Amino acid sequence: MKKTVSMTINGAPQSHEVEPRLLLVHYIRELAGLTGTHVGCDTSQCGACTVHVNGVAVKSCTLLSVQCDGAQVLTIEGLAKDGKLHPIQEGFWEKHGLQCGFCTPGMIMSAHQMLQRNPRPTEAQIRHDLEGNLCRCTGYHNIVKAIQYAAEKMAGK
Amino acid sequence: MATARLLGASIKRREDPRFITGKGNYTDDLKLAGMTHAVFVRSPHANAKIRKIDIAAASKAPGVVKIFTGKDMAGVNSLPCGWLLPDLKVPPHMPLATDAARYVGDPVAIVIAETRSAAQDAAELVAVDWDVQPSVTSTEKAAAKGSPRIHEVAPDNVAFKWQIGDAAATDAAFKSAAVTVKKRIVNQRLVANPMEPRACVARYDESTGDWTLWVTSQNPHVHRLLMTAFVLGIPEHKVRVIAPDVGGGFGSKIFLYNEETVCTWATKQINRPIRWTSSRSEAFQTDAHGRDHVTDAEVALAKDGKFLGLRVKTTANLGAYLSTFAPAVPTYLYATLLNGVYEWPAIHAEVTGVFSNTTPVDAYRGAGRPEACYLLERMVDAAAAALKMDPADIRKKNFIPKFDNGYQTKVALSYDSGNYGAAFDKLLGMLDYKKFRADQAAKRAQGKLVGIGFSTYIEACSIAPSKVVGSLGAQAGLWESGKVQVHPTGKVSVFTGSHSHGQGHETTMAQIVADSLGIPMDDIEIVHGDTGRVPFGMGTYGSRSASVGGTAIVMSLDKIKEKGKKIAAHLLEANPKDMEYVGGQFVVKGSPQKAIPFGQVALTAYVPHNYPEGVEPGLEETSFYDPANFCFPFGAHACVVEVDPDTGHVEIVRYLAVDDVGNVINPMIVDGMVHGGIAQGVAQALWEEAVYDVDSGQLVSGSMMDYTLPKADMLPFYETDRTETPTRVNPLGVKGAGETGTIASTPAVVNAVVDALSGFGVDHIDAMPMTSERVWKTVQAAKSKK
Numbered sequence: 001m002k003k004t005v006s007m008t009i010n011g012a013p014q015s016h017e018v019e020p021r022l023l024l025v026h027y028i029r030e031l032a033g034l035t036g037t038h039v040g041c042d043t044s045q046c047g048a049c050t051v052h053v054n055g056v057a058v059k060s061c062t063l064l065s066v067q068c069d070g071a072q073v074l075t076i077e078g079l080a081k082d083g084k085l086h087p088i089q090e091g092f093w094e095k096h097g098l099q100c101g102f103c104t105p106g107m108i109m110s111a112h113q114m115l116q117r118n119p120r121p122t123e124a125q126i127r128h129d130l131e132g133n134l135c136r137c138t139g140y141h142n143i144v145k146a147i148q149y150a151a152e153k154m155a156g157k
Numbered sequence: 158m159a160t161a162r163l164l165g166a167s168i169k170r171r172e173d174p175r176f177i178t179g180k181g182n183y184t185d186d187l188k189l190a191g192m193t194h195a196v197f198v199r200s201p202h203a204n205a206k207i208r209k210i211d212i213a214a215a216s217k218a219p220g221v222v223k224i225f226t227g228k229d230m231a232g233v234n235s236l237p238c239g240w241l242l243p244d245l246k247v248p249p250h251m252p253l254a255t256d257a258a259r260y261v262g263d264p265v266a267i268v269i270a271e272t273r274s275a276a277q278d279a280a281e282l283v284a285v286d287w288d289v290q291p292s293v294t295s296t297e298k299a300a301a302k303g304s305p306r307i308h309e310v311a312p313d314n315v316a317f318k319w320q321i322g323d324a325a326a327t328d329a330a331f332k333s334a335a336v337t338v339k340k341r342i343v344n345q346r347l348v349a350n351p352m353e354p355r356a357c358v359a360r361y362d363e364s365t366g367d368w369t370l371w372v373t374s375q376n377p378h379v380h381r382l383l384m385t386a387f388v389l390g391i392p393e394h395k396v397r398v399i400a401p402d403v404g405g406g407f408g409s410k411i412f413l414y415n416e417e418t419v420c421t422w423a424t425k426q427i428n429r430p431i432r433w434t435s436s437r438s439e440a441f442q443t444d445a446h447g448r449d450h451v452t453d454a455e456v457a458l459a460k461d462g463k464f465l466g467l468r469v470k471t472t473a474n475l476g477a478y479l480s481t482f483a484p485a486v487p488t489y490l491y492a493t494l495l496n497g498v499y500e501w502p503a504i505h506a507e508v509t510g511v512f513s514n515t516t517p518v519d520a521y522r523g524a525g526r527p528e529a530c531y532l533l534e535r536m537v538d539a540a541a542a543a544l545k546m547d548p549a550d551i552r553k554k555n556f557i558p559k560f561d562n563g564y565q566t567k568v569a570l571s572y573d574s575g576n577y578g579a580a581f582d583k584l585l586g587m588l589d590y591k592k593f594r595a596d597q598a599a600k601r602a603q604g605k606l607v608g609i610g611f612s613t614y615i616e617a618c619s620i621a622p623s624k625v626v627g628s629l630g631a632q633a634g635l636w637e638s639g640k641v642q643v644h645p646t647g648k649v650s651v652f653t654g655s656h657s658h659g660q661g662h663e664t665t666m667a668q669i670v671a672d673s674l675g676i677p678m679d680d681i682e683i684v685h686g687d688t689g690r691v692p693f694g695m696g697t698y699g700s701r702s703a704s705v706g707g708t709a710i711v712m713s714l715d716k717i718k719e720k721g722k723k724i725a726a727h728l729l730e731a732n733p734k735d736m737e738y739v740g741g742q743f744v745v746k747g748s749p750q751k752a753i754p755f756g757q758v759a760l761t762a763y764v765p766h767n768y769p770e771g772v773e774p775g776l777e778e779t780s781f782y783d784p785a786n787f788c789f790p791f792g793a794h795a796c797v798v799e800v801d802p803d804t805g806h807v808e809i810v811r812y813l814a815v816d817d818v819g820n821v822i823n824p825m826i827v828d829g830m831v832h833g834g835i836a837q838g839v840a841q842a843l844w845e846e847a848v849y850d851v852d853s854g855q856l857v858s859g860s861m862m863d864y865t866l867p868k869a870d871m872l873p874f875y876e877t878d879r880t881e882t883p884t885r886v887n888p889l890g891v892k893g894a895g896e897t898g899t900i901a902s903t904p905a906v907v908n909a910v911v912d913a914l915s916g917f918g919v920d921h922i923d924a925m926p927m928t929s930e931r932v933w934k935t936v937q938a939a940k941s942k943k
Contacts, residue, residue, distance in 0.1 A: 019274065035186035036179015038404075040352045041437035045861035048352060076179035089177040093169055096829050100659030101176030102352040102404030108177065127870035134861070136352050136405050137659050139836030139898075140869040142829055 007071045009034065010078025018065050024058075025049040027065035028075060036076040036105045040134070047133030050106035051075045057113035059132070076105035079112070088112055088150040097146030099137035107133050111147045119155055123148070163672040164889075167825035171678070172663045181402045184356040184371045185434045192358070193222050195420055195433040196276035198266035198283045199442070200258030203292035203514035203854020204305060207257060207285060210266060215282035220275030223427050224283065225419070226266045227253035233422060236413055236478075237387040239632045240485040242317045248308035248512070250478040252388065252418045258287075259307055259477035260514050261856055262442030267419050269431055292514035292854035296451045296474040299511040307477060307512045316475055316510040317484060321492045321568050327457075327505035330466025334457035338543045342535060343924040344528045346449035346474065346847040348858075349521045350866060351658075353404020354435040355444060357417040361425040367395050368424070372417045374400040374686075375410045375656050376696020379633065381688050383413040383481070389422055396421070400686040403658035407837070408520035409444040410658065411698050412481035416443075441859045446847055447521020449474040450487060450528050456540050462551045464499055464540075469506040469532065476517035483519045484510060489629050490525030490617070496566035497533040498577040498615050498791055499555040504567040514854045516847075520698060522837055523616070523899045530614045534904030535921070538610070538911065542920040548908070549590060552581060552613050562885060570617060572789045573884045573892075576817070580880045581613055584793040584815045587876060593797075601916060606800040607810070608913025612905035615791040618700035618893025619886075621784035636783035637701070638692050639709030641670070641717055643776035645763035647756030649674065652684045654694015655706030660895065661826045662702060668822055669707050669889070673714045675741030676755055692779055700893030703822060704788050708887040712780035720776065724761050725753040727769035788884045788892035792816035794835075796905040800913040805933030807843055807910055813876045814901065819884045819892035827894045832875050834898020840867045841899075842906035844926050865926075918943060 005022075006015040009032050016031040028037050028051065037060060040046035049060040052074040079086045088111050091097065098104040107130070114121060114129040121129065126147050127140070135143060175181050198210075212224045235249040254263050266283050270276035293304040293314070300314045307314055331337060357372040368391070374380045377398040385393045403410060420431045435443070450471050457466035473487030492506040523530075541551040556577045557564055564572040593609060600607045620626060623634035640652040651670055655662055667681045684690050697706070722736040725743030729751050737746050743758060745751040761768065762776035797811040814831060821827050844865035848857045858864040883890030903925070910927045911919055917939035922931065 021274065029186075030188075033188075034179065035183070036181070038183070038353070039185070039434075040354065040404075041861045043437065043860045043862045045866075046352060046437070076177075080178055085177065092177050093173045096170065096825050098173060098176055099661070099829060099833065100352065100405040101172070101181050101402065102183065104176050105179050123874075124870070127868075127872075130869035134352065134866055134868065136350055136407070136837070136866070137833045138829060139832035139834075139867075139875065140872055141832040141875055144869065144874070 003066055005065045005069050007068050007073055009073045010075055020064065020066050022065045023061055024063040024065045024068050025060035028060060034075050034077050038102055038105060040102065045134060046103065047110060048103050048106040050109040050133065052109060052113065057110055076108060079108065087153040088147070091146035091150035091153065095142050095146040095149050097138065097143045103133060103135045107135065107143060111150065114147070115151055115154060120151060163668045164822055165824070166668065167823060168664060168668060170661045170664045171667065172661065183353055183402050183404055184358060184373050187358050187371055189358065189360060189430040192430045192432055193269045193271060193427065194273040194276050195431050196268050196273065196280045197264040197416060198268060198280050198285065200261060200263040200265060202258060202287055202289050203261050203294065204290040205258050206288035206290060207255065207265060208288050209286040211284040212266065214284065215268060215279040218275070218279035218282055220271040221279045222269045222271065222429070224266060224268050225423055227251055227255035230422060232390065234388050236415065236418065237383055238479040238484065239383065239481045241630045241632060242319055242484045242488060245317045245484055246311040247479060248310050252415045260516055261854060262439065262516060263477065264415050267423060269423060269427060294513050294515045294849035294854050295851065296449055296472055296511065296513065299474060299513040300509065307514060311512055314512045316479065316512055318509050319488050320505070320507045322505035323503055323567065324505045326503035327466045327468050330503040331457045331468065334465050335460040336458045336543055337455060338458070338536065338540050339453065339455040340536060340539050340921050341923050342452045342454055342532050344448045344450040344531055345925050347447045347521055347841055347845050348441055348847050348864060349407040349409035349444055349447060351405030351407055351409060354437055354440045355410065355414065355416070356434040357420050358430060358432045359417070359420040359424040360430040361428060363428055367397065368421060369397045369399065370417060370421050371399045371401060373403050373410050374398065375406045375658060375698055376694070377656065377686055377688050378654065378694045379696055380413055384418055384421060388418055397689040400656055406658045407522040408447065408524055408698060411696070412445055412519055438860055441864065442516060442856055445480045445519035446476065446516045447518065448528060449518050452532060454532050454536050456536050458540055458544065462544050462546050462554050464501050464555050466503040467495060467501055469495060471506065471508045473508055473510050474513050474515065474518055475510050476513060476515045478517050480517035480519035483517060484630065486520050486525045491529050493568045493570050494526050494529035494615065494617060495533060496568050496570070498557055498575065498613050500557050501567050506568070515849060522834065523896045526616045526896065527838065527900045527903060530612065530900045531904045534612045534614065535907060538908045539921050548611055549585060552611065553578060571786065573786060573886050574882050575789065575791055576880065576882050577613060577791055580791060580815045580817050581793040583878060583880060584795055584813060587813050587878060588795055606802055606913040608798050608800065608909040608911070610796045610905045610908025610912055612794045612901045612908065614901040615789055616897055616900045617787040617789055619704040619784055619788050620699050621705065621787060623783050633695065634783065635695060636781050637705040637709045638694050638779060638781050639706060639713050640692055640779040641710065641713040641777060643717060643759045645760050647676070647759040648680045649676070650682045650684055651710055652691045653706050653710060654691055654696065655702035656686050656697040658697070660697065660702060661823070665703060665822045665826060666707060666710060669710055670714065673711065674755060700895040703889065703891045704887050704893050705782060705784055707889055707891065709780045709782035711888055712782055713778040716778035716780065717776060720772065721758045723769050723772050724758045728753050728761065728767065784886055786886050788819065788886050790816065790818045790892040790894065790897050792897060792901060794901040794905040796909040798906065798909040798913055800910060800932060802936055805929035805936065807927050807932060809839065809873050811876065812873055814898065815878050815880060816897050817880045817882050818894040818897060820881060820890035822891065828877055830894050831877055831898045834896060835875050835902045836867055836872055838899040838902030839872065839906050842903045842925055842927055846926050914939065
């Protein structure tokens with residue numbers, strides 16, 4: 001019954017025998033050992049499991065790992081390059097966009113896609129585009145500020 | 158460089174790099190060799206006797222290691238209740254129910270397997286023969302005649318009847334009153350929903366006979382004490398409890414739960430580590446819920462708007478069992494706050510705690526204080542409406558005048574310091590209140606329903622001292638420990654009994670230490686959340702970490718400096734009494750050139766070749782701080798809403814907050830906690846509600862699809878400011894900031910909605926949340942009355 005599923009996560013090849021029902025998020029967490037991607041719900045509301053699959057932000061709890069055979073996956077662990085934080089990570093740190101940190105990886109991966117699609121979002125656009133990600137600590141105030149910071153920084157490059 | 162300005166500086170958080178790079182260390186991230194996975198079999202019924210549990214088929218399922226039911230757990234005791242009121246009925250609360258299940262989600266068996274999915278599959282095969290009984294979930298009906306009895310020890314489903322205040326004086330006040338206002342106030346049930354679901358990993362080590370339990374806990378020492386001494390009967394020192402990075406708590410991770418208890422017991426039985434992680438659906442059903450009061454409240458007033466008396470009768474739903482601190486929440490954490498920031502000649506409150514076939518209710522962010530604040534602030538506005546007074550004016554008329562050394566309330570508490578009018582005036586200035594009212598009138602003329610709501614609140618933090626809380630029923634002390642270990646190189650490890658699950662202690666506590674010792678923050682490590690490293694601790698809840706935990710650290714720092722003075726004086730051939738500690742050096746007073754740096758004293762303490770007589774080598778100190786009183790943060794919040802009369806939709810236009818949390822260690826972190834607190838309180842006012850089906854007792858709002866957690870586009874930027882009135886209770890002058898926003902915001906929003914609808918003659922809405930449906934119906938009902 002088991003299937004071999006191979007994919008590239010953060011540039012590193014992965015290949016594991018999986019049950020066909022294994023979700024991508026569990027492939028990432030349990031088999032690839034990358035625990036920065038979190039599971040906060042079981043109904044695809046919270047967005048803590050957001051990763052990029054072939055360049056598209058997805059909730060990794062909504063995909064089976066077998067659907068991602070051959071895919072390029074980017075997780076929070078792959079965002080900083082050569083020890084240098086991505087501007088969005090920097091924004092979350094600078095603007096205190098996190099408290100307990102549990103939603104943060106998903107927030108950052110969602111924000112990453114948001115800014116790829118719309119490099120200069122308004123406050124209202126940021127808030128709207130975060131509809132797939134829940135945070136219980138910050139009241140979103142500083143998350144919005146963090147993304148505004150990142151947008152400015154990325155635009156200035 | 159470290160400077161004295163570290164206290165009060167918005168320093169970026171030291172814990173953040175690991176969280177923003179995915180390197181956090183949460184319980185579910187842990188992997189151990191030989192680890193098994195647990196899934197609990199739970200009751201699908203709100204009230205059902207267990208005839209039989211058949212595990213035969215499930216035991217044969219692939220990957221199953223072992224299945225246990227409650228009958229296997231002979232010798233294991235009930236989960237304890239940690240706060241005992243007089244005549245409290247304490248029913249047994251077994252880790253796995255054996256006789257009956259009393260709420261949907263009550264666990265009856267644990268299935269342990271090689272993988273989580275194997276455990277889930279097998280759990281489906283556990284066959285429970287249920288004898289389903291009628292259930293009661295409603296707060297008002299729980300103790301009514303004919304309701305099904307939930308526990309033998311409480312035949313009428315009443316857990317306690319409790320009162321506070323002066324009934325006779327209150328009756329007299331009502332007799333003499335020019336005006337009285339009576340309202341029914343429902344404070345709905347909420348689910349805490351920290352983003353990280355509860356989880357545990359339990360491991361028994363056969364070679365040493367020691368256990369290690371990693372658990373999502375706000376207070377690992379309390380978890381260990383309750384579990385070992387009361388439930389499992391295993392020696393406390395043989396269990397190490399570690400609460401690693403914890404993804405939010407909001408109260409729900411204070412309590413000792415069934416799951417970690419069963420896993421700790423079972424790991425020894427199977428001699429393999431066990432991991433259990435709650436699904437979100439399980440979290441909705443089993444994390445302790447919050448609030449759930451139904452109250453009749455009455456205010457007696459003089460003609461001029463002066464308050465004469467307050468009478469409160471509350472029924473509090475405790476759920477199916479008594480969670481760890483459940484009895485304290487609707488009593489000592491609620492009714493003692495009913496004095497608010499006002500002068501009251503008389504107050505009387507009665508509280509009845511009832512059992513129901515619902516998830517146990519315990520502390521949720523604010524815990525009792527939001528219920529008190531909501532009641533008071535709603536009643537103050539209703540009173541203003543009855544007298545046709547401006548809600549700002551009635552508040553100003555009744556504020557306790559500024560004081561800085563104690564104010565005795567009518568409900569037991571003695572406040573530390575307060576300047577309530579100043580915070581409110583600042584808020585009114587931010588609003589430009591007069592102009593606001595003029596604009597509001599103009600908008601109303603155009604058919605726009607704009608409303609404003611105030612909330613002038615008080616809260617009680619760092620509940621203490623132990624002697625007093627003990628006399629009120631607490632089965633624990635409410636002090637905190639802080640150990641400061643100076644290493645020979647002058648680096649410092651600090652061990653605190655407080656626990657950070659989002660509060661940023663690794664930063665704020667290092668600020669306290671760096672500020673005191675005049676050394677860089679990089680030289681300081683903050684250790685928390687591990688009973689194997691921290692001497693003892695009571696943990697983090699009730700906004701107590703800075704005021705109680707921080708003070709314990711300050712006490713140890715003072716002891717370190719006193720000892721250091723002796724060592725430095727010896728090296729300088731000076732008198733220890735002539736020494737002072739300035740800018741990271743021990744200095745002879747008046748002779749700044751005669752100085753020994755902190756690091757040299759540290760090294761000398763561990764290499765004591767040239768050393769004072771009678772002084773022990775080493776440099777570490779531990780302190781236990783038991784505060785003399787609570788701390789009482791306060792403030793004034795305002796919310797501006799616009800209501801769409803056709804749809805009932807409520808839009809928050811502005812949210813303003815002036816908080817006084819005493820001195821502030823890190824303004825950025827305090828502001829962040831205020832923001833998050835406001836969001837949770839706003840969410841209670843507008844969206845959140847745990848709903849049970851009346852007939853089946855099912856939790857209808859049992860997932861994030863059904864329970865409305867706030868999203869980014871539902872909330873505005875918050876406009877925050879503060880006043881600073883230091884407390885004299887602790888040397889830092891800090892009061893507590895973790896819960897203020899949640900306490901203050903709910904009534905501000907509801908008052909704003911009522912104000913927006915005031916043109917229809919609406920002066921009150923019984924129940925929250927202010928969903929479009931409820932607001933629309935309120936408007937329709939008001940229109941039809943007219």
